[in-house]
Amino acid sequence: MNKIIVRCSMLIVALLLSIASFAQQQPQMADVMRSNGKIYVVVAVCLTILIGLFIYVFLVDRKISKIEKES
Amino acid sequence: MVKKNWWKIVSLLLLIYTVVGGFLMDVPKLFILNETIRNLYFHVSMWFVMMILFGVSVVYSIKYLRGFNLRNDIYAVNYAAVGSFLGILGYTTGTIWANYTWVTDQSQTLGSILKEPKLIGAAIALLIYGAYFVLRGSFTDMDKRARISAVYNIFAFAMLFPSIWIIPRLVGSLHPGAPGSDSGNPALNFKDIDSRLRMVFYPAIIGWTLLAVWIATLKIRIQLLKDKSLLNE
Numbered sequence: 001m002n003k004i005i006v007r008c009s010m011l012i013v014a015l016l017l018s019i020a021s022f023a024q025q026q027p028q029m030a031d032v033m034r035s036n037g038k039i040y041v042v043v044a045v046c047l048t049i050l051i052g053l054f055i056y057v058f059l060v061d062r063k064i065s066k067i068e069k070e071s
Numbered sequence: 072m073v074k075k076n077w078w079k080i081v082s083l084l085l086l087i088y089t090v091v092g093g094f095l096m097d098v099p100k101l102f103i104l105n106e107t108i109r110n111l112y113f114h115v116s117m118w119f120v121m122m123i124l125f126g127v128s129v130v131y132s133i134k135y136l137r138g139f140n141l142r143n144d145i146y147a148v149n150y151a152a153v154g155s156f157l158g159i160l161g162y163t164t165g166t167i168w169a170n171y172t173w174v175t176d177q178s179q180t181l182g183s184i185l186k187e188p189k190l191i192g193a194a195i196a197l198l199i200y201g202a203y204f205v206l207r208g209s210f211t212d213m214d215k216r217a218r219i220s221a222v223y224n225i226f227a228f229a230m231l232f233p234s235i236w237i238i239p240r241l242v243g244s245l246h247p248g249a250p251g252s253d254s255g256n257p258a259l260n261f262k263d264i265d266s267r268l269r270m271v272f273y274p275a276i277i278g279w280t281l282l283a284v285w286i287a288t289l290k291i292r293i294q295l296l297k298d299k300s301l302l303n304e
Contacts, residue, residue, distance in 0.1 A: 039094055046090045054083050057285060061079075064292045071296060 078281050085278030089113075092271045099265045103176050110168050111268055112275040117161035118193075120279045122231070124154030124287065125200075129228040132221040141302055142295070144217035147224060148207065149290040153283050155200045162193060173245050189239040189246035196234045199227045213301065 033040050093112040101108055131147035134140075169190075173179045184190070206223055210216030240248055295302070 043091055043094045046094070047087060050086055050090055051083075054086075054282075057282075057289070058079070060289055061285070064289060064296070067296060068292065071299065 079285055082278050082281030082285060085274045086282065089271060089275040089278055093275065096271060097267055099267060103172055107168060107172060108268070110164065112271050114161060114164040114168055115272070116275050116279045117157045117164065118235075119276050120283050121154045121157040121161060123280055124150045124157065124283055125228055125231060127284075128154060129224055132224040135217060135221045139214070139218070141213065141217060141298070144221065145294045145298065146291055147221065148204075149294060150287050151200060151203060151224060151227075152290065153287040155197065155204075157283060158193070158197050158200070162197065165190075165193075169245075177245075179245065183245075187246065188242050188244050189235070189248075192234040192239050196231050199230050199234075203227050 033044070089112050093109050098106070098108050128147045128150035131143045131150065135143035135147060169184065173184060174181075203220060203223055207216055207220045210219070239246060
């Protein structure tokens with residue numbers, strides 16, 4: 001009985017170790033967003049804000065145009 | 072629709088280029104400034120566009136004084152308003168930039184920052200424009216308001232020259248453009264600003280200007296709708 005527990009726990013440790021080593025050796029895929037200190041994430045955030053602002057200004061523009069036509 | 076509004080699309084495209092190019096393109100490697108030189112495309116552009124809009128505003132003020140058409144007064148005040156807003160944004164971004172390059176990395180004391188002539192000059196210029204809006208708000212008579220504020224606007228624009236262009240360049244200053252940094256105008260001097268920076272900087276100015284003009288025209292159109300009955304057209 002004791003032997004089985006030892007063997008099981010060793011197996012679990014081995015599995016955990018393999019998981020840990022797996023985590024260290026993440027395959028380097030073409031991950032643009034994580035390269036260069038993640039600067040592309042900043043670019044994406046700023047672009048989102050910029051385009052959002054433009055959409056907002058555009059909608060206000062359209063609303064004013066509509067009111068101008070009505071009056 | 073597209074024929075009349077193409078410049079709005081140009082503005083969007085130029086600003087997308089500004090953000091992408093501004094963050095990713097190569098910049099000169101400088102001490103103290105490091106990557107913050109990229110602020111040139113954002114902080115400096117704010118001031119640049121502010122000056123352009125104040126210029127437009129003063130032109131409309133003069134036009135108002137020539138013909139007393141209230142429409143020109145509405146144009147002048149709204150361009151000045153958007154310009155002041157950009158000036159405040161320029162000031163705010165400048166404080167953040169100065170905090171890291173002047174205070175932390177050059178260990179300047181708060182005393183020397185508070186004596187900084189460029190900051191004082193810019194604050195004076197913005198306060199003069201603040202007074203322009205206070206002055207406008209204190210009149211109940213529309214024609215009087217338009218006439219006096221148009222004259223004041225010319226004065227305010229004239230005060231821009233000594234307060235932000237001349238005096239900070241005569242006395243010592245931490246800000247680029249001061250004597251000792253031999254750069255003259257930091258934004259326009261071809262010896263001072265790297266060609267890599269200019270590739271993004273000039274499109275950025277055009278893009279920000281177009282966006283600011285767009286916002287100003289929206290404000291003007293709202294005002295014109297409101298005052299339709301007064302404009303007797």
